[in-house]
Amino acid sequence: MQPAGSANLITNRNLRLLIIGQLISAIGDHFYLLAMPWLALQLTRSALVASTVLAAASVPRALLLLVGGVATDRYSARLTLIVANGLLAVVMAGLGATTLAQFTPLWFLYALALVAGVADAFAYPAVNSLLPGIVQSDDLETGNIFLQGTFMVSGVVGPALAGLLISLFGSSAAEQSSLIGIGLAFLIDSATYVIGIALFWQMQVAAPKANPDESIISSLGYVFDEIKADPRFRYLFLMILALGLLLTGSITVGLPVLAVARLPGGAAVLGFLTAAYGAGMLGGMAGLKFVPKPPAAISGLVVLAVFAVFPVGLMVLGVTALTPLAITTLLTMGAANGYVTIYVLSWLQRKTPVHMLGRIMGVVMFAIIGLAPVSQIVIGYLLDLDIEKTFVGAGALVLLLLLATATRREMWSLD
Numbered sequence: 001m002q003p004a005g006s007a008n009l010i011t012n013r014n015l016r017l018l019i020i021g022q023l024i025s026a027i028g029d030h031f032y033l034l035a036m037p038w039l040a041l042q043l044t045r046s047a048l049v050a051s052t053v054l055a056a057a058s059v060p061r062a063l064l065l066l067v068g069g070v071a072t073d074r075y076s077a078r079l080t081l082i083v084a085n086g087l088l089a090v091v092m093a094g095l096g097a098t099t100l101a102q103f104t105p106l107w108f109l110y111a112l113a114l115v116a117g118v119a120d121a122f123a124y125p126a127v128n129s130l131l132p133g134i135v136q137s138d139d140l141e142t143g144n145i146f147l148q149g150t151f152m153v154s155g156v157v158g159p160a161l162a163g164l165l166i167s168l169f170g171s172s173a174a175e176q177s178s179l180i181g182i183g184l185a186f187l188i189d190s191a192t193y194v195i196g197i198a199l200f201w202q203m204q205v206a207a208p209k210a211n212p213d214e215s216i217i218s219s220l221g222y223v224f225d226e227i228k229a230d231p232r233f234r235y236l237f238l239m240i241l242a243l244g245l246l247l248t249g250s251i252t253v254g255l256p257v258l259a260v261a262r263l264p265g266g267a268a269v270l271g272f273l274t275a276a277y278g279a280g281m282l283g284g285m286a287g288l289k290f291v292p293k294p295p296a297a298i299s300g301l302v303v304l305a306v307f308a309v310f311p312v313g314l315m316v317l318g319v320t321a322l323t324p325l326a327i328t329t330l331l332t333m334g335a336a337n338g339y340v341t342i343y344v345l346s347w348l349q350r351k352t353p354v355h356m357l358g359r360i361m362g363v364v365m366f367a368i369i370g371l372a373p374v375s376q377i378v379i380g381y382l383l384d385l386d387i388e389k390t391f392v393g394a395g396a397l398v399l400l401l402l403l404a405t406a407t408r409r410e411m412w413s414l415d
Helices: 013-044 047-055 058-075 077-100 106-127 137-169 175-201 216-229 231-252 254-261 267-290 296-319 323-351 354-370 372-385 387-406
Strands: none
Touching (some): 013 077, 013 175, 058 077, 077 106, 077 175, 137 267, 216 231, 216 354, 231 254, 231 323, 231 354, 231 372, 296 387, 323 354, 354 372, 372 387
């Protein structure tokens, strides 16, 4: 096994294999995310079916993220990631073959979406647990910028490539041709997972393992004991929960609502809003590498102050009808979120005992990803009642939480 090295993609082979493999796999994810609802629309012409087919994956993903963290600690992050990618490769190959053969009953789509959700529940904790064994502690921020950047880049490249592929074979007059493009998209997605497996297989990473005789309940109990033992863990997880419950839905559901109900320009404005937020995220992540680190004695206060930009931005979005102000606000919010995401993720990876990394990452992913559907439903319901009060209220609640956290002296430093 190779020892942890610098966060240099040229000299650190393990890091290079991880980043390239994850980038390719993440691009494939977006082929699925575009092709699956498009297939459902081709078959049923129902937006409800298209949305619920994708949502079907979120149920096992949310329920099993903590179990995925246990598996990561028990069997190693690398092995768990390889197995999860293998399962996804099989699912996507099955979807591609059956779509090309025009055997696409709805029950089959829902079944494979559920299996894909199971695989995701194991892949997410695993991929976020690998870095501490690959890069040195002082380089975790840079390593996380590379790793989280793959998700941002794939979100731009993947949908564009998938859309071009499907459009090459599709037309409004030829449903069979459209199915060919969709089937090929699924097969390409399967191939990206196979390539990812080939790259992850070559990684040489030490794998400290948890006690294999522990039950899942006991394994998770030790993690929650670890969280309760350190007040900084507790308050950071409260922040992450607030992000998952109040802020996720405000962005994913709130922005389309704003574009339709308040800001002139329709879909074009929604594109600008989403792009501004994504650009801000990338800028905030990169900024962590180039701006000076906050003084150790007040590092926690600095993180809380930067994070406060996000809820304040929500409150601004709730009251403005000016498109330039909304775009500028989202650019700033994205930058704050990107900075805090990398800082907190790196701190957790550095602070967590190595044999608990998978479970800690499982808890983090559950708070962010697992609670996203709940956030979207709740925020969507509230937006139907009152757009302004929903944005201002969500922002105010998170801001109050941050102010209360800032009064705790143990949170002033994240040294």
